[in-house]
Amino acid sequence: MADPVLRLRDLRVRYGDKPPVLDVLALDVAAGEIVCLIGPSGAGKTTLLRLANGYVDGECGELEVLGRAVRFGPGGDANRRDRALRRRVGFVFQSFNVIERASVFDNVLWGSLGRQDGIGTLLGRFPEADRQLAMDAIAEVDLVAQASQRADTLSGGQQQRVGVARVIVQKPDLVLADEPVSSLDPVLAAEIIELMVEVARRHGNTLVMSVHLPALAQRFADRVVGLREGKVVWDGAAAALDEAAIAAIYGAEAPPPPPPVPEATP
Amino acid sequence: MSTPPPATPRGSAHTPPEQSLGITLRRTSGVVTFAVIVAWAWHGTGFELSRLAGSLAPLAEFLGRMSPPDMSTLDVAMKATAETLQMAVLGTFLAVVLSIPPALLAAANLTPTWIHQPVRWALALLRGIPLLLLALMFVAALGLGPVPGVLAIAVHSIGMLAKFYADAFESARQGPVEALDSAGANWLQRVRFGILTQVAPDLARDTLFRFELNLRESLVLGLVGAGGIGFYIQLYIRSFQYQRVATLTLVILVIVVLVEQGSVAIRRRLR
Numbered sequence: 001m002a003d004p005v006l007r008l009r010d011l012r013v014r015y016g017d018k019p020p021v022l023d024v025l026a027l028d029v030a031a032g033e034i035v036c037l038i039g040p041s042g043a044g045k046t047t048l049l050r051l052a053n054g055y056v057d058g059e060c061g062e063l064e065v066l067g068r069a070v071r072f073g074p075g076g077d078a079n080r081r082d083r084a085l086r087r088r089v090g091f092v093f094q095s096f097n098v099i100e101r102a103s104v105f106d107n108v109l110w111g112s113l114g115r116q117d118g119i120g121t122l123l124g125r126f127p128e129a130d131r132q133l134a135m136d137a138i139a140e141v142d143l144v145a146q147a148s149q150r151a152d153t154l155s156g157g158q159q160q161r162v163g164v165a166r167v168i169v170q171k172p173d174l175v176l177a178d179e180p181v182s183s184l185d186p187v188l189a190a191e192i193i194e195l196m197v198e199v200a201r202r203h204g205n206t207l208v209m210s211v212h213l214p215a216l217a218q219r220f221a222d223r224v225v226g227l228r229e230g231k232v233v234w235d236g237a238a239a240a241l242d243e244a245a246i247a248a249i250y251g252a253e254a255p256p257p258p259p260p261v262p263e264a265t266p
Numbered sequence: 267m268s269t270p271p272p273a274t275p276r277g278s279a280h281t282p283p284e285q286s287l288g289i290t291l292r293r294t295s296g297v298v299t300f301a302v303i304v305a306w307a308w309h310g311t312g313f314e315l316s317r318l319a320g321s322l323a324p325l326a327e328f329l330g331r332m333s334p335p336d337m338s339t340l341d342v343a344m345k346a347t348a349e350t351l352q353m354a355v356l357g358t359f360l361a362v363v364l365s366i367p368p369a370l371l372a373a374a375n376l377t378p379t380w381i382h383q384p385v386r387w388a389l390a391l392l393r394g395i396p397l398l399l400l401a402l403m404f405v406a407a408l409g410l411g412p413v414p415g416v417l418a419i420a421v422h423s424i425g426m427l428a429k430f431y432a433d434a435f436e437s438a439r440q441g442p443v444e445a446l447d448s449a450g451a452n453w454l455q456r457v458r459f460g461i462l463t464q465v466a467p468d469l470a471r472d473t474l475f476r477f478e479l480n481l482r483e484s485l486v487l488g489l490v491g492a493g494g495i496g497f498y499i500q501l502y503i504r505s506f507q508y509q510r511v512a513t514l515t516l517v518i519l520v521i522v523v524l525v526e527q528g529s530v531a532i533r534r535r536l537r
Contacts, residue, residue: 053448087450097441102463110459114450122458163445170449 011061087114357419369431393425412493
C-alpha cells in the first residue's frame with residue numbers, strides 16, 4: 001500500500017479531565033478511498049475529523065496527514081497547520097458555512113484563496129483560470145442557474161452544493177466532511193452524498209466523512225469505520241456492514257437510526 | 267404510574283410556579299432605587315416646577331427678539347453650513363480610516379485577549395475625552411479655522427467607531443470564516459472575504475450614524491474657534507443680533523433633518 005493519506009497511531013483526544021473523546025490505536029486511510037465514519041453521537045466522529053483538519057490537538061499519539069507527521073504529548077507538537085497543508089485538505093461542514101451575503105459564484109471562487117497571494121485578490125480580482133474553474137465547479141454541482149444569486153437565497157441542499165463546489169475549486173488531495181447531510185431530509189441527503197462521492201472519484205480525492213445514517217454509508221462508501229465511545233469498533237468494506245455490525249456499533253442503548261434511505265430519484 | 271387525578275373542573279394535576287416573595291421584593295426594590303436616583307438628581311439641580319412657570323415670559327421675549335429671521339444673512343448661513351458639513355464629512359472619513367486598524371485589534375475573534383482587551387480600554391479612554399477639549403487642543407496647536415475642527419471630530423469619533431466596528435467583526439459568524447481558513451486563506455483574506463463581507467452593512471450603518479452625530483456635534487465647534495456655523499452663532503449672540511441667529515438656526519435645522527432622513531433611508535436599505 002502506498003503512503004496513507006491519513007494515519008493515526010495510539011491517538012487520544014481528551015477535553016479537560018473527562019474520559020477521552022477519541023482513543024484510536026491505529027487507523028490508516030489510503031489515497032482514493034471513500035470512507036464513511038458512523039457511530040452514535042458522542043462517539044468521536046467530529047473530533048476525529050477536526051483533529052485531521054488541525055482544529056483539535058491530541059493528548060498523545062501520532063497523526064500524519066498527507067505525509068505531514070505530528071506527534072502529540074509531552075515534548076510533542078501542537079497540531080498547527082501551515083497554509084500549504086490547509087490548502088490540500090478540503091472540509092465540508094454540517095452547517096454549510098457559506099457566506100450568506102456573497103453570491104454563489106463568489107462563495108465557490110473563494111475556495112481558491114489558498115492559491116491567491118496578490119493585493120489584487122483583496123480588491124476582488126482573481127486569475128481567469130480560477131474564475132473558469134469556479135464556473136465549472138458550479139456546473140458540476142448543478143447550480144449554474146443560481147450562480148449570481150446571493151447564497152442566503154438558496155435552500156439547505158443547494159447551500160451544501162455550494163460547499164462541495166467550493167472544495168472542488170480548492171483542488172485538495174483529501175476531503176473531510178463532518179455530517180454534511182444531517183440537517184437535510186433523507187432524499188436530499190442521499191443526493192448530496194452521491195454527489196460528493198462522484199466528485200471525489202472524478203477528481204481523484206480521498207474522502208472521509210461522517211454520516212448520521214448507516215444506510216448512507218452502506219450505499220455509497222468503499223469502507224466504513226464504526227466508532228463508539230472514541231474507539232474504532234468496526235472497520236471494513238461497506239458491503240460487509242450488516243445488521244449485527246450496526247447493532248454492535250450503535251449498541252443497545254441507542255438503536256440505529258431507523259429511516260431507510262429511499263432510492264435516489266432518477 | 268399513579269392513578270390519574272380526578273378530572274374536576276378546578277382540580278388540576280399541574281401546579282403553577284410559586285409566587286415567591288423574594289422576586290416581588292427584588293422587583294419593587296428596583297423601582298425604588300430608580301426613584302431615589304431621580305430624586306437625588308432633582309434635588310441636586312434645584313429643579314423647581316414653579317420657577318419653570320415663571321420663566322415663560324422671558325423665554326417668549328427672547329424668542330420675540332429672534333423674529334423675524336434676518337434673511338440677509340442667508341448666504342453667510344449657507345456658506346458656514348457648507349463648511350460645517352465639510353468638516354463632518356472629512357472628520358468622519360478620517361475617523362473611518364483611522365478606526366479600522368484599532369477595530370481589527372479590538373475584535374476578540376481576531377486577536378488574543380492580551381491584545382484586544384488593552385485596545386478596548388484605550389478606545390474607552392479616547393471616548394472619555396470631551397470633543398470641546400480636543401477642539402481647544404487642536405486650535406491651540408494649529409490656530410483658528412476648520413482644520414482643528416476636522417481633527418477634533420476625527421479623533422473623537424475613533425473611540426466610538428472603532429468599538430462599534432470591533433463589535434461588528436465579532437458578530438460575524440465564525441463558521442464561514444473557518445471554511446475559508448480550511449481552503450487555505452491567510453489572515454488578511456479571512457478578514458476581507460469572511461468577515462468584511464458578512465458585516466459590511468453593519469459597518470455602513472455605524473458610519474452613517476457616526477456621521478449624523480458628527481454633524482450635530484460639529485455645530486458647537488465654532489464656539490471655540492474651530493470653524494463652521496457655530497462660529498457665526500456665537501458671533502451674532504455676543505453682538506445681540508438675534509434675528510441673524512434665528513436664520514442660522516433654521517438653516518441648521520433643515521440640514522440636520524435632511525441628513526438624518528437620508529441616513530435613515532440608506533440605513534434601512536442595507537442588508
